[in-house]
Amino acid sequence: MEQTNDLEIFLVATPGLEAPLHAEATEQGFADAKVIAGGVVCRGGWPEVWRANLCLRGANKVLVRIGSFPAVHLAQLDKRARKFPWSDFLRPEVPVKVEATSRKSRIYHAGAARQRIERALAETLGTPISTDAALRVLLRIEKDICTFSIDTSGEPLHKRGHKTSVAKAPMRETMAAMFLRECGYHGTEPVLDPMCGSGTFVIEAAEISLGLLPGRTRNFAFESLRSFDPDIWSDMRAGSEPPAPEVQFFGSDRNAGAIEAAKANAEQAGVSTNTTFHCHSISDLKPPQGAEGLVIVNPPYGARIGDEKRLRSLYGSFGKVLMSRFKCWRVGIVTSTPSLAHATRLPLLPAGPVVDHGGTKIRLYRTDRLV
Structure with missing residues (x-):
């Protein structure tokens, strides 16, 4: 042993x-x-x-x-x-x-x-x-x-302990963090999610930037083991990552309930001053003032017959908005269907590996900076 x-x-x-x-x-x-x-x-x-x-x-x-x-x-x-x-x-x-x-x-x-x-x-x-x-x-x-x-974890680690409101088909925090990493995000640039749901990508990006530890507000199973030392743990928990320069993070969604959930979650996570959420559609999307950064989105995938045709139009509109208004931004799109990703007509890099999202096989499609 x-x-x-x-x-x-x-x-x-x-x-x-x-x-x-x-x-x-x-x-x-x-x-x-x-x-x-x-x-x-x-x-x-x-x-x-x-x-x-x-x-x-x-x-x-x-x-x-x-x-x-x-x-x-x-x-x-x-x-x-x-x-x-x-x-x-x-x-x-x-x-x-x-x-x-x-x-x-x-x-x-x-x-x-x-x-x-x-x-x-x-x-x-x-x-x-x-x-x-x-x-x-x-x-x-x-x-x-x-x-x-x-x-030693107890509850799965995507349950950070500070997200109380969940929208439909949420992205798990652990997955969101790894997709942000795969997009080359390190906490020093703005992130915008135009279909933000309950705000997972936006809040995770803000936490990374602010140096907030993901497990800072929850309990773990290891606290009941014989080896546990509360003094060492208390010191460890008090630490944090060094924060990046002050950056703002943005989310929007056409669903007003989702935006309310995102705002509540950002408040709970302690990142509300670094995040902005608005209720509007993709056609009203504009880049925020300041430096270029990353647009990352987990759009609807469409599980039923007939969905894909309707969604192809949504993805196409999204791609047009990005190409015309988001010069010099990078893009990350998480979806289950290659044809939907390509319907954006964005200059996509080779797709990332297949990822299991609650039984749905999804992939990350990325671009370099748009020109």
Whole structure:
């Protein structure tokens, strides 16, 4: 088993956004960061686990591997689970939820394996087992190797803790942050979203610019682990990234309810003085005063037959407005259909990788500065 100052930390990525998460983890100084299936693996002690939850914008979860052993039948799993040093990690009074998966192993029944771990925890440590517990212990059995991990995040990390109002088909904050990164955004230029919904792109861009840590207002599952040190955590949470020069961020939408939601979310996130939201249609869109920057948008995709023809007209109008009024701005469009992206007639660069957005396959289409 790994020493607690050299844990294997797994940063869960949105499928298709592993590369920008790896770039972010490397930039933030996480040791030995490597892309593997489903995310990024790095190494560090418990404070690095807390820092990953607090600081990384693109991770959906932070899992920590706490040990592994071989087992080829349930009795062997049971015996070894009872000898496992659970008390090094868990507090006996804190309820846990156990989840198990099995692949290419002689222990093929994941439900039976889960029950053995639940019993071992309850009988050796006195741990209450609850399907509603905020703390999850994960068992993965692969090729007869049983590996235990702890989900240190609790609620998924896109739930920043300061977004109360959600519009239809929202973009998750973790995805928005990685798409901004893929567009070359580093916090020093204005960002405009002309179909902003509840304001995710605009608020995320403002937070990056202001150096506000994404996990600053929420709680995490690791706070109930034995390793947790509230003093170190308090110091870490008080820190922030150095802010970029003062920049403004803009959102608009033709839906008045969406604009009210965006304003409420910006207020809650502490970025209302750096964000401006207006209710108007694409045809009324004009570039804000000052420096050029990035237009980024997550327009409707159209799931029903007949939608695409109507949407092609919307995308076409959007492209015309950008080409005529937004010279020297860059553009990022997130959509599920290549023909809709190309309906803008914008000078698109090669499309980004396919990204899984709640079961819908989407991609980022970008431009260089418009001329």
